[in-house]
Amino acid sequence: MKLKTILTTAAIALGLATTAMAQDPTKVGFVYVGPVGDGGWTYEHNQARLAVEEEFGDKVETVFVESVPEGPDAERVMTQMALDGADLIFTTSFGYMDPTINVAKKFPDVKFEHATGYKRADNVSTYGARFYEGRAVQGHIAGSMTESNTVGYIGSYPIPEVIRGINSAFIHARKANPDVEFKIVWAYTWFDPAKEADAAKVLIEQGADVILQHTDSTAPHAAAQNAGGVITFGQASDMAEYKPKPRVSSIIDNWAPYYIERTRAVMEGTWESTDTWDGIGAGMVEIGEITDAVPEDVKAEALALKDRIGSGEYHPFTGPINKQDGSEWLAEGETAEDGTLLGMDFYVEGITGKIPQ
Incomplete structure (x- = not known):
């Protein structure tokens, strides 16, 4: 009886742990070249981040770092996001291209999305607007x-x-x-x-x-x-x-539809490395x-x-x-x-x- 009780307790504990893991929110990071209050480029990327939160609620957790210079500091910020458990990281400026590729090599299980660049990898997608x-x-x-x-x-x-x-x-x-x-x-x-x-x-x-x-x-x-x-x-x-x-x-x-789509792909396990370049017709511009x-x-x-x-x-x-x-x-x-x-x-x-x- 004692063995049965122990096994039952272990099974319940395992089930609770599995449920907790299943309910862990998807963590999405954003690296911004300017302040969120710039009124332009970074403002719109941040509006898209907020749209992701609105779409998925408590199923997602978003984090961001603003005013990150293009260069070594960007690599440091991306690395820290990955270490902090980000599942998906959007790097939102052209000059983040090489830092994104470098960090992605170190974290093959993290998905990266780089804006306006052209270098891709198995875990790095590129996207931009016409x-x-x-x-x-x-x-x-x-x-x-x-x-x-x-x-x-x-x-x-x-x-x-x-x-x-x-x-x-x-x-x-x-x-x-x-x-x-x-x-x-x-x-x-x-x-x-x-x-x-x-x-x-x-x-x-x-x-x-x-x-x-x-x-x-x-x-x-x-x-x-x-x-x-x-x-x-x-x-x-x-x-x-x-x-x-x-x-x-x-x-x-208008980045929101793309950010929502790519976040959903990570959640559903369907994310693949792609290159997206949309314009007026698709509503991105x-x-x-x-x-x-x-x-x-x-x-x-x-x-x-x-x-x-x-x-x-x-x-x-x-x-x-x-x-x-x-x-x-x-x-x-x-x-x-x-x-x-x-x-x-x-x-x-x-x-x-x-x-x-």
């Missing part, structure tokens, strides 16, 4: 509305993602207005309000009455507002506090409200362009398009291949200046 599709819409509005024919563009780093956006915006600004010129200032930061504000001021002093940005703060909007007569576009999030002007529209990164500061005909044209891109009827990189040196890149009716776009390291014809090395 921001260049939104840049095409912004470019049309910019080219249609500029009175000085000078559009300013604040670049973060001279990587393919940013170069693609500049080219797409320029192509469609030129289609709307053949006289438009782009002036580009490189801020060499994703998030630094002071540097971004200074870049906007320089561009405005050079005659730009439209400012586009591939940096994460709202500082360029404040600079444009103070200058008067300058329009801007939200980057990564709506930046709606500057509506209806200077901010006349925006590109919004959204166009924020085009305000009444934009003329009705321009707004209608921009929305029609958005719909054509979203349906797949039109590709923003459709020939004829030449490279900056005048050599042919895309023939009439030819569209760019993803491989070329992902590695884009050249300006298109008409853009002045050189890409920094």
